[in-house]
Amino acid sequence: MGVRLDDHTFPFVLKACADNLSVQKGREIHGVVFKLGFDSDVFVGNTLLLFYGNCGTLKDVKRVFDEMPERDAVSWNSIIGVFSVRGFYAEAIHLFCEMNLRSGFRPNMTGLDSQVTVGNALVDVYGKCGYVEDSRRVFDEISERNGVSWNAIITSLAYLERNHDALEMFRLMIDGGVKPNSVTLSSTLPVLIGEKNIVSWNAMVANLAQNRLESAAVDLVRQMQADGEIPNSVTFTNVLPACARIGFLRPGKEIHARAIRIGSSVDLFVSNALTDMYAKCGCLNLARKVFTISLRDEVSYNILIIGYSQTTDCSESLSLFLEMGRIKGMKLDVVSYMGVISACANLAALKQGKEVHGLAVRKHLHTQLFIANSLLDFYIKCGRIDLAGKVFHQIPRRDTASWNSMILGYGMLGELTIAIDLFEAMKEDGVEYDSVSSLIQLFMFENRIQRFILRKSA
Incomplete structure (x- = not known):
């Protein structure tokens, strides 16, 4: 080029x-x-x-x-x-x-955001090494403290079992107008005085699970039972999503058994969490069993519609979608449409996908961004870039995924000139790049490299 x-x-x-x-x-x-x-x-x-x-x-x-x-x-x-x-x-x-x-070089600040980053690191390292006075001195000398600074000193004090000082720093943080986050709470909760109860256990389980400490959340549920505390529905709805995220099937089954023993498995939120856990662990047969014997709402259906859309049994997504639409009071929402359109895309089921598209048009949902992007992916996978183009031009406010789909669609068809033109139009539209956009750039760069080498060797 x-x-x-x-x-x-x-x-x-x-x-x-x-x-x-x-x-x-x-x-x-x-x-x-x-x-x-x-x-x-x-x-x-x-x-x-x-x-x-x-x-x-x-x-x-x-x-x-x-x-x-x-x-x-x-x-x-x-x-x-x-x-x-x-x-x-x-x-x-x-x-x-x-x-x-x-x-010949000396240590400098290259690669660090600002002086506060170094200060925060020193607060943390002094605290972990047991030098609490030095940790506090560095903290006091940080001119512009941020949330990380406060978390570092609170964590250091809690680590050294200076509970009163840790709580005092937490109070000063609040007084200073700095909003605590999940890290702050996970450091502060263990130093609170008083007996543990189901509320405090559940708070810690939720905190660990929400901060991507899934194994720790599961271990804490086991620990609370070893300490004689009986988990409840809140415990299960907090820990099951953690099992789902990292595919913890065996602990998930243990929690399921415990929920059955104490009668919590009939709770709608627990049954939905169980269905989701089994689906994300790849056990759609077990997810379907929980679904079949439980109370159901829109969330229950959507979990399975999405779950089946990611397997070879995509036709089940379409069946559940149609069943959901027939039940009085059930509302097909954005998640329902995204799941069933994805299933149609994986099946290359052009006829059924068009029917779902028509239903979305009748419900005035076809220009909703996530649904429209799913339709783009569907038509491109079915080889109908012309229909994808019509959907694309109807989207009132396109995002990065919308542009990426069309660019990749034309690229896979070998229409590199159109793909490059679209890429330039994306930049002119002010849309921010993401990782997929970077791969597209890499793809174009690779083609240029190949052409360059071919010219050199000719």
Whole structure:
């Protein structure tokens, strides 16, 4: 296409590979970097360090670093940061000392948001090492504290069982107008005085589950039972989504059995949570059994409609969708339509998908963004880019997913010129890129690279 590659091209595309953990693509780009002689550029080298660091291939990080003919402060900061984040603390400290003693560079603030970031880290490290006075001194010296600063000092004090001081800092945080978040609460709750009860247990289970500490939430439910506390429906509705998120089937079954023993399985919220847990663990047969014997609402149906749409038994989504529509009082909502349209897309069931589309039009839901985007995906997978285009032009306010679908649709058909034109129109429309957009850019870049190499070898 006549576009010349330079040292600014590779950092851009390597960042896209890093953001999407596209290791193989990144290695291919690295090969092109080496072939075209850009491996000696420090800017490109730093981007390669970050790419391999993001992908977790530390041997490649060290190899790139060792082979760099020129390094700057960013190079040293990058490799120290990568080893530290990945838990190789001794190596990170060794590299820090080598930088300080032999490289000619001195520690600086490159790569850190601001001075407050360093202060927060010092508060945390002094607290974990037991130096509470030093932790508090650093905290007091931070001129512009943020939520992380307060969480660091509260966590440090709680860790050292300075419960009164931790609660006092929590009070000062509130008085200072800083809003506590889930991390604050998880640090503060354990230091509260008084006997644990079902409310406090449930609060901690919910806090752990909502903060992506799924294993800890499950362990806490076991611990509360070992301590003689009987879980209730609130406990189950808090912990079951945690099991669903990480595919904890066996603990989920244990919780199901416990819910049956105490009679909570008849609760609509618990049965929906159980259905969702089994569906997300890939056990649609067990999810359907819970669904069949339980009370049902729109959520119950939507869980299975979505669940079946992601399996080879997609036709069940369509059956449940139609059944839901026939039941008096049941309302087909956005989730229902998204699930059944996805099922039709996976089945390439053009006729049924068109019928669902027609129903959405009659209900005036066809221009709703999520439904419209699902229709785009459906028509593209069915090979009807013409119908996808009609849906696309009817969307009043398109988002990134809308544009990505059309660009990828034309790209898969080999219509690269139209795809590129759409990409440019997306930029002109002011739509922000996401990871898929970056992959599209990578796809276009790859095509340009291939054409460039072909021209060079011709």
